Amino acid sequence: MIERYTRKEMGEIWSELNKFRLWLKVELAVCRGWQKLGKIPPEVVQEIERRTFVDEKVISRIKEYERVYKHDVLAFISAIGEQIPEYSHFFHMGLTSSDVVDTALALQLRQALDLILKGVEELMELLKSLALLHKNTVMMGRTHGVHAEPITLGLKFLSWHEEMARNRERLQRARENISYGKLSGAVGTYSNLDPRVEYYALQELGLQVEPVATQVVPRDRHAEVMYAVASTASALERFATEIRHLQRTEVLELMEPFQEGQRGSSAMPHKKNPIHAERICGLARVIRANLQVALENIVLWHERDISHSSAERIILPDSTIALDYMIHLFIDILKGIKVFPDRMRKNMDISYHLYGSSKLLVLLMEKGIPRDTAYSIVQECAMRSWEDGIPFEASLMQDERVNKILSEEEIKEALDPSSFLKNVDVIYQRVLKDLDA
Template identity: 75%
Template sequence: MIERYTRREMGQIWSDLNKFRLWLKVELAVCRAWHKLGKIPDEALKEIEKRTFVDEKVVEKIYQYERVYKHDVLAFVSAINEQIQEYSHYFHMGLTSSDVVDTALALQIREALSLILEGLEKVIQRLRSLAIEHKNTLMMGRTHGVHAEPMTLGLKFLSWYEEMKRNKKRLLQALEDISYGKLSGAVGTYSNLDPRVEELALEELGLKVEPVSTQVVPRDRHAQVMYALASTACALERFATEIRHLQRTELLEVLEPFGKGQRGSSAMPHKKNPIHAERLCGLARIIRANLLVALENIPLWHERDISHSSAERVILPDSTIALDYMLNLFLEILEGLVVNPERMLGNMELSHGLFASSKVLVKLMEKGVHRDKAYDMVQRCAMRSWEEGIAFEKSLMEDQEVNAFLSQEEIRQALDPWSFLKHIDQIYERSLD
C-alpha cells in the first residue's frame, strides 16, 4: 500500500524489519524446543540467543544474500549464521522454509488484526453514541432513492453499529483461526523433525498446531482473514455511500467535516465535496478484489507450490493497511459529522406527506375495505397530490370514497410521522441491551 494510506504502526507491522524479526523469533523458539529435547547444548543455545538479532544492517545483509540466492529464507539464514558461525549447524535445523514463513506470517497477521480491532472498537463506540444522540432526529427513510417512510437518523446509525459488531465477531473469529503454525517439514511428515519440537515452539509463540499440514498451512485460513477484512471494508463503503448521498446539494442532511483552510476544488472555490467518504469507497474496492485472490490461493498443487506467496505479499499488507486507514478515517468523519435536522424536516415536505400512504392503506383495511380496493383509493389520492402539488392530507380529505370510511381525525393521525416510530424504543432495547 502506498505511503499516503499507511499509518505508521500498521506500516511497521508489515516492514521487512518486523518480518525478519518474527522469522528469528520462530527460529529461536525452535532452538529452545530442540534444547529441551537435548539436541542443542546449553552453551550453544545461550550463545545463539545472545548473538542473534535483526536490525537495519542485518536486513541489508539479507538483501545482499537474496540477490545471489534468489531465496529470501536462505538469505535470512545465511545472514544470521554470520552471527553464530560455530553454532550455525543448530540454526534452522530440520526446518523447511514454509515452517518459518507460515508460522511467522500467522504472528504478523495477528499483530495486524489486533490493531484493526482496536480501530474497529473505537468506530463501534462512536456509532453507539451517535445512535443514542440522534434517536429522535426525524428524517425521511428512502428506498430506491425515493421517499418511503419516516425514520430517525439514530436508527441509521444503530444499523451501522449492529453491522460493525458483526464484523468484529468475524475479525475475532479470523484472529482465532489464523493463530496456527506448522513446524512439520517438507510435506508435513516431520521427516527431519520431532512433533514435540512443533508443540513446544508453537506453545511459546502463542500459536496452535495445524492438525494436518502439507508444506504450508492451508490457505483457507488466510482466505477467512481476507473475508473478514473485505466484509468490514464493504460495511464502511455502505456507510460512506450513504453520507455521500445525504451530502448532495439537493439533500444536505448530513455532511462530512470540512476543516478550516481546506479547499474542495482547484476550479470552483464554493465546493465542499465528500472526498473522504469517496476515498473509503475506493479503498473498499481494493480489499474486496483482494478477497478473490485469497480464494484463488486455496487450491495449490499437491503439497505446495508458491503461486500463493507472491500474491500474499501484496494482498495481506495492502488489505490490512488499507482497512486500518479506513477505520481511522471513518472515525474522523463520524467525530466531525455535520447534521442538519432542519433540512431533514424540510426534505420530508417535498413529497407532500405521501409517506403516510401505507398508514392510510392499513386504516382502510381495518375498516373492512378489500385490500385492492383500498390500494386503488389511496393511490388515486396520492397521484393527485403528486401531480397537482397539493398536500396528501387535502387530497384524502376531499376524496368522498375515503371520507366514507375515515374521519378527518383518523387521516391526521395517519399523517403524523411519529406514528411510524412507535416501536423505536423496542428496537433500541434489542440492540443496546
C-alpha cells in the same frame, strides 16, 4: 500499500524489520524446542539467543545474500549465521522455509487483526454515542433512493453499529483461525523434525498446531482473514455511500467535516466534496478485489507451489493496512459530521406527506375495506397529490370514498411522523441492553 494510506502502527507491523524479527522469533522457539529434547545444549541456545538480532544493517546483509540466492529465507539464515558461525549448524535445523514463513505470517496477521479490532471497538463506541444522540432526529427513510417512511438518524447509526458488531465477530473468528503454525518439514511429515519440537515452539508462540499440513499452512485460513477484512471494508463503504448521498446539494442532510483551509476543487472555490467518504469507497474496491486473489490462493499444486507467495506479499499487507486506514478515516468523519435536522424536515415535505400511504392503507382495511380496494383508493389519492402538487391529506379528504370513512383528525394522526416511530425504543433496547429508555 502506498504511504498515503498507511498509518504508522500498522505500517510497522508489515515492515521488513518486524517480519525478519518474527522469523527470528520462530527460529529461536525451534531451538528451544530442540533443547528440550536434548539436541541442542542449553548453553548453546543461550548463546544463540544472546547473539542473534535483526536491525537495519542485518536487513541490508539479508538483501545482499538474496541478490545472489534469489531466496529470502536462505538469505536470512546466512545473515543470522554470520552472528553465530560456530553454532550455525543448529539454526534452522530440520526446517523448511515455509515452516518459518507461514508460522511468522500467522503472528504478523494476528498483530494486524488486533490493531484492526482495536479500531473497530473505537468506531462502535462512536456509533453507539451517535445513535443515542440522534435517537429522535426524524428524517426520511428511502428505498430505491425514493421517499419511503420516516425513520430517525439514530436508527441509521444503530444499524451501522450492529453491522460493525457482526464484522467484529468475523475478524475475531479469523484471528482465531489464522493462529495456526506448522513446523513439520518439507511436505509436513516431520521427516527431519520431532513433532514435539513443533508443539513446544508453537505453544511458546501462542499458536495451535496445524492438524494436517503440507509444506504450507492451508490457504483457506488466509482466505478467511481476507473475507473478514473485505466484509468490514464493504460495511464502511456502505456507510460512506450513505453520507455521500445525503451530502448531495439536493439533499444536504449530512456533510462530512470540511476543515479550515481545506479546498474542494481546483476550479470551483465553492465546492465541499465528500472526498473522504469517496476515498473509503475506492479502497473498499481494492480490498474486495484482493479477496478474489486470496480465494484463488487456496488452490495449490500437490503439497505446495509458490503461486500464492507473490500474491500474499501484496494482498495481505495492502488489505490490512487499507482497512486500518479506512476505519480511522471513518472515525474522523463521524467525529466531525454535520447534521442538518431542519433540512431533514424540509425534505420530508417535498413528497407531500405521501410517506403516510401505508398508514392510510391499514386504516381503511381496519374499517372493513378489502385490501385491494383500499390499495387502489390510496394509490389514486397519492397519484393525484403528485400530479396536482397538493398535500396528501388534502387529496385524501377530497376523495368521497375516504372522507365517508375517515375523519380529518384520523388522517392527520396517521400522517404524523411520530406515529411511525412509536416502537423505536424496542429496537434500541434490543441492541443496546444498557440503554436507559
